Amino acid sequence: MTPLPVETGRGEVRGQGIRRRLVLFLFALLLPLVAHAVTPGEMLADPALEARARAITMELRCLVCQNQSIDDSDASLAKDLRVLVREKLKEGMSDAEVREYIHSRYGDFVLLRPPVKPGTALLWSAPLIALLAGAAALWMAARRRSGFAAAPAKALSEEERARLKALGASDPDKPTS
Structure with missing residues (x-):
């Protein structure tokens, strides 16, 4: 036998306020998982080219944050580098050429996985x-x-x-x- 719902003085059934808070808490907790630093204005129209750009930007370190890729960073320098990568891909450069272009200007530090050398x-x-x-x-x-x-x-x-x-x-x- 289930007990009858008990109304509180505020027009709510007991327990609903806790559930509502729990749902809001879980929503706030999971929201960052779907948030991206890449704005829609930066994205390329061609999905294949955009996928290549995302793969490259995930391998490059944000020089401001230092522990994030430029794909994840909100720093203005990271945004500029994301736009630069997309421009170079639109110009027809290969992925390796784009990486080398960025690497030649910023050195090994910009690579999240630096090359093995002395x-x-x-x-x-x-x-x-x-x-x-x-x-x-x-x-x-x-x-x-x-x-x-x-x-x-x-x-x-x-x-x-x-x-x-x-x-x-x-x-x-x-x-x-």
Whole structure:
């Protein structure tokens, strides 16, 4: 048997206000997932060309934000670079030529995945070095800890036994509980 709905003083049925707030909260939480930095005015009419432009802009770093691609960034420089990429594609440049054009003007930093070369070797190897250093530290700590537990206790010398007896210990060789 279900209880009858109880009206609050404001013309609402109890529980509906909570549901409404929950729906609004979820909507606000999920809204950024569909929001794009690319404005409709920037987009190309040809869907294939637009897909190429989006693929390129997702590989280029925003020089203002530094942790976002220019496709995701709202910075004015990112907008200018998105427009530049689309212009170069409309001029007939290939994807590689557009990337090289931007790279030649801004250097390796503009690429979200910089090339592997002597100057970027440390950048590419840093995660592996950190992983190996962490594994070595754990191994040494485990080895050190097991070394303390495995060391057997030394037997007391005759002199130590005599001192303990003099201090009032009953039987120095008998373990205490």
